[in-house]
Amino acid sequence: MGVVQHIPAGERGVIRVFDLDMRPEQARFLREPGALAQVLGIEEIDLDHVEIFPISDLEELGLVGYLTEGCGVPADQITDDGETLQALTGHVLLVRSHAFGGEETHLTPATPITLIGAYGEQRPQWTGTPIEAESAKPYTAPRLPPRAGRSKARRIGASLFAVIMTLIVLAVLKMVT
Structure with missing residues (x-):
């Protein structure tokens, strides 16, 4: 078993990238129900929020480009791991926070699965001045008798x-x- 990874309850917007050091048929088998959860050492995982693919499918875009342009990860988060991500070959596993259903989880990946990094997706900045109009306050509309x-x-x-x-x-x- 690998290093234990703690996923806090309610985590959102994080993508974890794992290197899959295994044969292609083994990587394809991880898409089967229950297989990925077993090798990650957890009870269940939502496969709708998981991607398993060979890096060669990304062609000239590469894994760094896929993460920044396709997944919305800010480029400054990847700079430290950029060389490692570019050097990866074979299959890779991307797990989004939603895959754990908002529950606190502890991942203990099997030996051929190595965590490369966890990256936060870019989130919109919701800023604005508060609305102070009388009509914006709750229960201000006239009620009919x-x-x-x-x-x-x-x-x-x-x-x-x-x-x-x-x-x-x-x-x-x-x-x-």
């Missing part, structure tokens, strides 16, 4: 009933003629 609300609902219901009945009468008349 209960009697007026029921009256309005009855009018809407009666209108819908009239429209539907008119359509039915027109359909029957068209069938008769």
Whole structure:
């Protein structure tokens, strides 16, 4: 077993890159239900948030380009591991935080699986001034009294009933003629 990796509960926006030092058929087998979870030493993993592929599939883009351009990882996060990522051959495993379902997890990868790095996806900066208009405050819309609300609902219901009945009468008349 490899080094234990702690995944905190509620983690979001992190991509972990693992080198798979194994034959191609073994790497393909990891896509089977339960296989990847077993070699990572955990109960279950959501395969919708996992990628296993040969690096050769990336062609001239390369793994660094795929992470920065395809996955939204800021380039400054990869600079320390750039040479290591470019030197990788064979298959690679990318695991996003959502694969663990927001649960706290401890990964103990099997020997042929080596963690290269964990990289945060670029997140939008949600900044802005607070809205201070009176209408933006909760429960500021005028409420109808209960009697007026029921009256309005009855009018809407009666209108819908009239429209539907008119359509039915027109359909029957068209069938008769």
